[in-house]
Amino acid sequence: MKLASPQPLERADVFQIPQERPEVLVAGAGPVGLMAALALAEQGVQVQIIDQEKRPAARSYALALHPQSLRLLDEVGLADELLERAHRIERLAFYEGMERRAELDFSALPAEFPFVAVLPQQILEGTLESALKRRGVPVLWNHRLAELHLGGGGAAALVERHGPAGAEDGFDVRPEFLVGADGHRSIVRHALQASYVEMAPAELFAVFELIADGPPEGEARVVFSGDKTGVLWPLGGRRYRWSLQVDEWEGFEEPRFKSRLYPEVGDEPFPYLVRDKLSELTLKLAPWFEADLGEIVWSMAVRFERRLAGRFGHGKAWLAGDAAHLTSPVGAQSMNVGIREAYDLARRLGFILREDYPPDLLESYDATHRHEWRQLLGARGKPEPGPSTDSWVRKHAARILPCVPGSGDDLILLLRQLGLALPVDHHHSD
Numbered sequence: 001m002k003l004a005s006p007q008p009l010e011r012a013d014v015f016q017i018p019q020e021r022p023e024v025l026v027a028g029a030g031p032v033g034l035m036a037a038l039a040l041a042e043q044g045v046q047v048q049i050i051d052q053e054k055r056p057a058a059r060s061y062a063l064a065l066h067p068q069s070l071r072l073l074d075e076v077g078l079a080d081e082l083l084e085r086a087h088r089i090e091r092l093a094f095y096e097g098m099e100r101r102a103e104l105d106f107s108a109l110p111a112e113f114p115f116v117a118v119l120p121q122q123i124l125e126g127t128l129e130s131a132l133k134r135r136g137v138p139v140l141w142n143h144r145l146a147e148l149h150l151g152g153g154g155a156a157a158l159v160e161r162h163g164p165a166g167a168e169d170g171f172d173v174r175p176e177f178l179v180g181a182d183g184h185r186s187i188v189r190h191a192l193q194a195s196y197v198e199m200a201p202a203e204l205f206a207v208f209e210l211i212a213d214g215p216p217e218g219e220a221r222v223v224f225s226g227d228k229t230g231v232l233w234p235l236g237g238r239r240y241r242w243s244l245q246v247d248e249w250e251g252f253e254e255p256r257f258k259s260r261l262y263p264e265v266g267d268e269p270f271p272y273l274v275r276d277k278l279s280e281l282t283l284k285l286a287p288w289f290e291a292d293l294g295e296i297v298w299s300m301a302v303r304f305e306r307r308l309a310g311r312f313g314h315g316k317a318w319l320a321g322d323a324a325h326l327t328s329p330v331g332a333q334s335m336n337v338g339i340r341e342a343y344d345l346a347r348r349l350g351f352i353l354r355e356d357y358p359p360d361l362l363e364s365y366d367a368t369h370r371h372e373w374r375q376l377l378g379a380r381g382k383p384e385p386g387p388s389t390d391s392w393v394r395k396h397a398a399r400i401l402p403c404v405p406g407s408g409d410d411l412i413l414l415l416r417q418l419g420l421a422l423p424v425d426h427h428h429s430d
C-alpha cells in the first residue's frame with residue numbers, strides 16, 4: 001500500500017489520525033496496551049494508541065484482578081472506580097473430588113488491596129479507555145499496525161485505517177518507541193524476529209458462565225481431577241464462571257458450530273457448548289457443585305497455549321502481555337502479569353524520555369520479565385516444599401503454581417501459605 005500523508009481534517013477529527021512522530025506508539029488496546037498508554041500519558045509522554053478492532057472488546061474473558069494489579073490501577077487513579085463494580089474474593093480453595101485440600105487467604109497479604117477483584121474484562125477496558133480519553137488520548141479504533149520496520153536505530157510503522165470496505169488510508173508513523181501490546185499474533189514480535197517458544201502443550205478449556213445457587217461467593221475454587229484442572233470464580237449475584245479443562249472438543253460444541261475452528265477474539269459468535277456435556281464434566285471435576293447448571297449465560301471452547309517470546313524487545317520496540325507470553329487461564333496470570341509489564345515498561349520509557357535515563361534501562365525490562373515468565377511457566381523448576389508441607393500440596397506443587405492468582409511478592413507469600421517456596425535461582429541467565 002502507498003503511504004499517504006495525514007490530510008488536514010475537520011477539527012473534531014484532528015485527534016483521530018495517527019501522528020507522524022508520537023513519542024510512543026502503542027499497538028493494541030487490550031487491557032495491557034491501555035494500561036501502558038495510560039501510564040505513559042500520566043508521565044506526560046506524548047502517546048498514541050491504535051487497535052485494529054472497531055471498538056473495545058464486548059467480551060468478558062480474563063476477569064480476576066490480582067492485588068498487585070489493583071495497586072497499579074490505584075497508581076493511575078482507577079482502583080476506587082473499578083472496585084465499585086467488582087466482586088471481592090477473599091479466599092481460594094483447592095479441591096480434589098469432594099475433598100478440600102488447601103486454601104489461600106488473600107486477606108492475610110500485607111497488600112493495600114488484600115483480595116482478588118472479579119470484574120468483566122470489558123469493564124476494565126472501558127474504564128481504562130475513558131481515563132485515557134480524559135487525558136486527551138482517544139484510542140484510534142479501526143487502525144491496524146500493518147507493517148513495522150526496525151533498523152538503523154529507528155522504528156517505521158505503516159498504520160492502515162480501516163473502513164467497512166477494508167483499508168482506506170495508510171499512514172507512515174515514526175515513533176520514538178513502540179509498545180507491542182498486540183496480542184498473541186503480534187506483528188511487533190514478528191518484526192523483532194523473536195521466537196515464540198512453546199513451553200508446554202496447549203490446554204483446552206470449556207469456559208462458561210451461569211446463574212445458580214452455588215458455593216459461597218467470597219471464595220474461588222480450583223479443582224484437580226486426574227490430570228485435569230478447573231476453576232470456579234463467583235462473579236457476585238449468583239453468577240459464576242467455570243473454566244474446566246477437557247481432552248478434546250468432540251461432543252462439546254453445539255452442532256451449528258461444528259465447522260468452526262476455535263473462537264478468536266473479534267466478531268465471532270460464541271460457540272455454545274452442549275449443556276449435558278457441561279453437566280457431566282462439572283459433576284466429574286467438581287462433585288460438590290450440587291447446583292444443577294441453572295441458566296447458562298454463555299459458553300465457549302478455548303485453547304490456551306503456553307508460550308514465551310525469545311525476547312521482550314530490542315532497541316525501539318518492546319512487547320508486553322499476550323504478545324510476549326501465553327499461559328493457562330486458571331490463576332489469571334496472563335492478563336495480570338501483562339498489566340504489571342505494561343506499567344513497568346511505561347515507567348522505564350518515561351524515565352528515558354523525560355529524565356534522560358540511558359536506553360539500556362529497557363534491557364533489564366527484558367531480563368526481568370522473561371525471567372519471571374520462565375518461572376511461571378515452570379521452566380525453572382517447581383515450587384519447593386518444606387519439611388512440614390502437607391503431602392497433597394507437596395505432590396501437586398508444580399500444578400499449583402499457575403493456579404495462584406498472584407505474582408511477584410504476592411506469589412511468594414501466597415505459596416508460603418501452602419508451605420511452598422519458589423525455586424532458588426542459581427543461574428539467572430537464560
Ligand SMILES: Cc1cc2nc3c(=O)[nH]c(=O)nc-3n(C[C@H](O)[C@H](O)[C@H](O)COP(=O)(O)OP(=O)(O)OC[C@H]3O[C@@H](n4cnc5c(N)ncnc54)[C@H](O)[C@@H]3O)c2cc1C
Pocket residue numbers: 027028029030031032033050051052053060061062063064143144145146181182183184185186187207265300302320321322323329330331332333334335336338
Ligand atoms: C474465553 C477466554 C477466557 C480467558 N480467560 C482468562 C482468564 O481467566 N485469565 C487470564 O489471565 N486470561 C484469560 N484469557 C486471556 C486474556 O483475555 C488475555 O491474557 C488478555 O486479554 C491479554 O491482554 P493483551 O492486552 O495482552 O492482549 P489482547 O487482549 O489480545 O489485546 C490485543 C489487542 O491488540 C489488537 N491488535 C492485534 N493486532 C493488531 C495490529 N496489527 N494492529 C492494531 N491492533 C492490533 C487486538 O485487536 C486486541 O484488541 C482468556 C481469553 C479468552 C479468549
